[in-house]
Amino acid sequence: MPTNTLPDIGLGTMGIDEPQRIASAIEMGYRHLDTAQIYDNEEVVRRGIELADVPREDLFVATKVWADSLAPDDVLVSTETSLDKLGLESVDLLYVHRPIDAYDPNETLPAFDALHEQGRIRHVGVSNFTPSELDTARDVLDAPIFAHQVEMHPLFRQAELLSHARRHDTNLVAYSPIAQGEVFNLPELTDLAGKHDATESQIALAWLVEQGAVPIPRSNSDDHLRQNLAAADIELSSEDMAQIDGIDREKKLFE
Template identity: 65%
Template sequence: MAENSTLDFEPQVGLGTMGIDDPDSIATAIELGYRHLDTAQIYENERVVGEGIERADAPREDLSLATKVWADNLAYDDVLSSTEASLDKLGVEYLDLLYVHRPIDTYDPEETLAAFDELYADGRIRGVGVSNFSVAEVAEAREILDAPLLANQVEMHPFYRQEELLADARRHDYALVAYSPLAQGKVFDQPEIQSVAAKYDATAAQVSLAWLAGKESVVPIPRSSSETHLQQNLAALDLSLDAEAVAEIEAIEREQKLFE
């Protein structure tokens, strides 16, 4: 098991790209200051993301680029071949982070993670991520891998807080990358979040992102293709919530998991 190395998640709001089909949206995000870009084989937009990177005026080494191997590509040979296809579509020589998208279907910890180790040893990936893993599944992966396990990407928002996984991430020095950080828009109508937003003259989205980004080891990756929303989401990093505001959000009596 390798010691973890650090992936550059700065600024600590990344860009989720599921559903984005315009390379200019990716290029705009990079020009605005996004540096952590997240895609996946199953999104079928790796080529779009790659074209956006090519159009943007930012050195490749300044970006943290991640994709995910889908559940039907997790056999040893399929991990290797599908990752090469992802690299080709993205137009890059290496990935900063390669995820196991879900521990289902063809996932076999020993076989799958051996392929990830090979990609790491060959310099094709800089670190391994897992996604939608439980604490026990993360622990198993961490014990098998020689490569550093840098992240677990999971659903996380004010209605689904992932306290157990967050404690584990802090204990073992990996990031919890939060997808659907705005709960698919459900945070917009939550009274407590609206109250905090009014206090700070901010949007509900900014409050939710600031709440997440303010937590040690958490990196939210909101999805947006609108330049206005891209700017607003990144500006959430300028919002520092006080203890009272954090307590108000964390007192919300609602738990809702959106994805199974």
């Protein structure tokens, strides 16, 4: 797998507590698995990986250090705990989950660099940062910021952060890409779903992929997992994209 790119669509695992769901997703083609310490399911992800008939080296596994573990020693200790739960010698991507509570860029980020230098993590990421916080992090870190994960969907389009990511060659990873089902209530997406013989959620995912963002939808249904993965094959025209970009409503789901 290239070191500077991610698969078009990954698997968000928040709320998934069945290892077989993870295994099924892997076997149907998902290669990017996203979890976090606060999700309390890193062991579920491990068991899913063990159940799936796919080599570890073909998978890209990401987790996140929660806000109360961002003091330097806690970063190191909690990451070792995450690796143990995941059953991995190293994790492909480790995020600062949110720049709050114990986060101090000058204290927290050198611990991420240390893990990177030790080979315990392949890439450093951040999540829910502002452009200013990204710039500060970039100044402090020795390792490049490989990915920035944020809420992003047709009702919260993140144009500034997308532009920032493009300028700095950073993957912008989109969580809640179907806005917790809100996309099914958008006539603009319903119209495009009919045009492309797709679902509204697939249109939302295709819109993200077309811009170069990496959506990580989650689902407890194998049918929906397959539909989500297939969304990468939908080709939206510039007029289709403009129709979604022209939605005049905004709804942020997470503060």
